[in-house]
Amino acid sequence: MFKRILYLLFLSASLMGSLVHAQSKAPAPASQTALAYKVTLTDLLRIDIYQEDDLRTISRVDSKGNINLPLVSEVHVAGLTVSEAQKAVENAYRDGRYLRSPQVTINVEAYAAREVSIQGQVRSPGRYPLPIETSMTVLELVTRAGGFTDTAKGTAVNVTRVSPEGKKQVFTIDVDSLLKGKDRANIGDNSLMLEPGDIVFVPERLI
Template identity: 55%
Template sequence: MRAATFSIHPRSTAIALSILGLTTLAAHGQNPAASAPVRVEAQKAFIYKLTPSDRIRVEIYGEPDLSRNVRIDAQGRISLPLVDDVKVGGLTVDEAKKAIELAYREGLILRKPEVKISVEDYAPRLVTVNGQVRTPQQVSLPAESFFTVVDAIMRAGGPTDIAKLTAVTVKRTLPDGTVKVFTIDVEGIIRDKGRDRTRPGDTTLYLEPGDNIYVPERLI
């Protein structure tokens, strides 16, 4: 009986190992691009924005009867006592706090409300990874940190031997229903030592809930 043989494309293997190396360095707090200029976009602090299905605690100083645990509805709104629904979806916690304070002031309910918001339960934050990855699947985004296309591909087992990593696409549905498609050159990211870039332009792309990532097949 003849032993089975397997062919592994050296280029794809090298790229997969490079991606894994970047991920490992990041996990250990090392900078894989120490000798390269660091982009401002890659360094900015992550600021969480509230999203539908998040459950938040709204506390109003000195007004315990107005404090509530509420879940953000599909339109990004929450219901609070004595005021109209307040839109907080897409806002940071600080922005949502100010929106609630404004609602109570404009409604002539409280003169100087002081609001505190805490996130009690995060909504599921999923992206889908399909195509030439080893384990196509939905991937959970971390609630309080950035997540890139490279991260998602690695979470899905890494690229296959026939993955075309120069043309990975990210399909995103915007709040107004418009669908936007980004093309990501993952090989270019490796060459640039960890910088996710879109075409056209030179802007770091961070994944958002609902994004669909597709890794196409490379023509042999």
């Protein structure tokens, strides 16, 4: 009888251990897997350095993607996540030999207007806001703009992007195939996430 009780206790403990292990492997909630926010032009940032109150500052990201900080002057942060921007500031103070082990915290005090524009052959062209913590694909933007007109060339939608350094990039996306689920659709086309300031143009097809 005593051995049977010990066996039942052992079995119960094993089941509880398996349950705890399974819970530890559970996937992260959707909110934790959302795209990290990237700093953009005209964001207003508050920069705090642990135990360095004299270096606390509020700075707006300028047209070159930089913030101005005491001692180290300009630090480039546009296009970085907040965590990456914190490391960039820490490196600036460490590399300049101003601080040995800086611990930087950055908070976004005011977000820049996060907008993209879509022009050409869509039913509702104009400017559309981007979500703060996530992004938007070209396909999603076309859908929000009411879809293509009857004369749209949806196989060659152009996305123009200009970096803070002034570098211009143009991407051509076959949105029509994505919309219709055609075999030739390039899934990679739908992985391009729009960024603030992007200009999407839908050309007119020749009839």
